[in-house]
Amino acid sequence: MNIRQDAWSDKDDRFLANTILKHIQEGSTQLKAFDEVGDALDRTSAACGFRWNAIVRLDYEQEVKQAKRIRKQRMKETANHVASKLSHSKHRSSSNIHSIIAGLHQMQAELENNIHSTSPNIENDVLHLQTKNNEMREEIARIKQEYHTIKQDYDIIVTMMNRARELAMTEETIPSPNFFRMDINGNLEKIASNA
Structure with a gap:
């Protein structure tokens, strides 16, 4: 049995899965994981x-x-940590309002970064899949058209062979020779014999 040189091994599959799971846990995207695995x-x-x-x-x-749960837990812990810092800052002094605001801005930026890092990639994945889907639909339509053309040609050949067989059988039963010619459409026409 021949094995394709570009076939995926179990080791490759495990590496792919582990890399993707790591990226999911860390809040990264699957596209970045695909790039990393592709390079490796x-x-x-x-x-x-x-x-x-x-x-x-x-x-x-x-x-x-499980990786998604871990990612969610890490994000929750980060939010709790920031909230805890903000709470301690608030108790220390009201003059720390600026640090509280800065912490909130940082937390907002982190959340927006997570949203923006996954959202465009999902849109890219959807666009990529839609493009592939359209390409496959066009390929199916092309193959159907080719099949239809081949079927028509086949039917014409079968019809011509049946006509030729009928004419040959008729020729055997009639003592005088028959002469035929083919018209431009591929049909056989009987020519009157000069007897």
């Missing part, structure tokens, strides 16, 4: 994304859920 395995990030979504992800559903 000398593959395109699209090939890594296809492998993950079509095959590998099915075996890691629980791990993905």
Whole structure:
């Protein structure tokens, strides 16, 4: 049995899964994980994304859920830490209002960064999948058209062969020779014999 040189090994699949899970836990995106795996395995990030979504992800559903829980917990801990700092600052002195405001701005910036880092990538993924879907629809339409053309040609050939068979059988039963010619459409026409 021949094995393709570019086939994915179990080791490659595990590396892909572990890298994606790490990125999910850290609040990064799957696209960045695909880039990282693609660089490491000398593959395109699209090939890594296809492998993950079509095959590998099915075996890691629980791990993905756990990674998302860890990410959510880390974000919650960060928010609690900032809130705790703000609370301590507030109790120390009312003059620390500026540090409280700065902390809130920092927390807002972190949240916006997380939202912006995932949102465009999801939109990119959707656009990429829509493009692939349209390409596949066009390919299916092209193949259907080719099939229709080939079927028509096949039907014409079968019809011509049946006509030729009928004419040959008729020729055997009639003692006088028959002469035929083919018209421009490929149909056989009987020519009157000069007897």
